[in-house]
Amino acid sequence: MSDIQSQLRARAAELLSSGEVVQVIGWMDGRFENQTTPAFIDRPEDAELLVFNEYCVNTTPKYTLYEKEHGKLAVCVRGCDSRGINRMIKDNQILRDQLYLIGLPCSGVKDRKTGELLIKCQNCNHRNPVVYDELLGDAVEEPQVNRYDVVERFEAMERDKRAQYFESTFNRCIRCYACREVCPVCTCRSCFVDQVNVGWQGKQNNLAENKFYNLTRVFHIGDRCVECGECERACPMNLPLMAFNRKMVKDLDDLFAAGEAGLDAEGTHSLGTYDVNDVEEFM
């Protein structure tokens, strides 16, 4: 990886000096050992700060939303990041030509304390970026994991147990909305949560409101969830958010052959398309 890191620094410096981009979004070291933090590099001499290693836990796409006003951005993208970018393009959040994508094949990132592969990476079948302007390093082999494992586990639970699983999960939510804020798909200008005058979402922290928040988010990201797992990683309460997201993804795939989101930036998506042949299981 360190070889790729030096290429990354060199390319970032070139892109900034030539004026092709105004900023490079990637990662730099944090204060602690094996910790990184998102980096926003806008001077060629600072390109030396960029790192790329197995502790780059953050995903990059969401930042394009805030930074695009400064000009063209170079963004470091692995598989998960690139799918987020595609999805943001498809959602009209950003234009492809506002971005220069530096593709980085990935071997998964680790928890800095345990050294274990993050859960999001254990369930990833797209380690190579699916869209990029240049690729640093060689493509890696794609794993073939059953990412629905966690869904199958809770589907198999007895009804009471399953209800308990939902309840104990949502009881612990503190409604910090970190899951929404990191999500490349949560880009509504006014989230239902924040429409206080309409009053969709009560401000109480209790099971009913927590469930309402979490399940509405699941339905709302629905077929657009790129399964980057960043919400689950960000959650300070360590809630198994991807279990619910993947249930949605799986159902949509079963019902509408929806496939995986964010593999390209074109085409339609199942919940946004009406087809007379759609299944109507519940009608």
Next chain:
Amino acid sequence: MLLAKDRLNELLDHLSTEARVYVPARIETQTRFALYSDTVKPNFKLVNTELPPKDILFPQTQNMYRYGFDAEGVPFIDPIHDADDVVIFGARSCDVRSIECMDDVFLTKGYVDEFYEPRRSRLLLVAMACNTVAESCFCDSMSLDPNSAPAADIQMSEGDQAFEVTALNEKGEAALAAWSSYLTEGSIEHAAVSCELKVEMTGIKEKLDHMFEHPIWESVSKKCLNCGTCTFVCPTCHCFDISQENRMKIGERFRSWDSCMFSCYTEMAGHHNPRAEKMPRVRQRFLHKLCFFEDRYGKSLCVGCGRCVADCPVALDITVLIDQIGAAELTEGAVHDA
């Protein structure tokens, strides 16, 4: 006095008959102060719990009063004051200081919060000296001592076989008198700990007084997501919002934690938002912690517990920021009084 470790649960069982007793424990995926019970036992190996004991005194959602029309159509307003006797058993120095900060806000300067005060006055606060520190602990840079918490009612420290318990005030003395059948004479040698993570706080506040317009805020806020994690896990963040829920002829007013990191925190009628971007929100949080609170109450609103350091999903680290403030130059144009 000493409390033998094998008598700890007996004491807690006894206390639980008279009060709600909260102890540090792991509850599924988190560590927090949880109600002591047959299944929830204290775990003092946790340095500080991921969630602070803040919600015991200042719940995330607190009902304030009920209102409406009764069966005869007569309007009523019923205040809700639901305080019990509570024991927080095993708070670290940082959490004890955080309660001092909340006391400042809710009980001083001519204002007594009628929902906080009854809980606070019925609280017995038992501190536990730290035997180890976490990598993110930096309390001793924030003028605290992990080995002692003078504002608690009782100070404990942990030895191999027993805890030493010392009353720090009258309330503590009365409690120890009531616990006497569980205690024996003696003392233990507490090996003092200090934090590995250090920040230099000298001059930070004075510098911040002139840094309201400094470019540092733009750069530090770039990575912030404006989630509420740092404020909700912080033991001292105390902002709240008041809302109500109406059902037919009855309604309830409640307050709930709010976060200066949220856009609706400052949103006004007509959607005007004086802090519409991330930068002023991030600036507000850190200036409140390190500057404004100091102005008003003479202490820092950051107690160095390191929770936001550990939990921020993008590693926006207040200790790094303090270093950056220390190193920042006050250039012409960037200097503006806060």
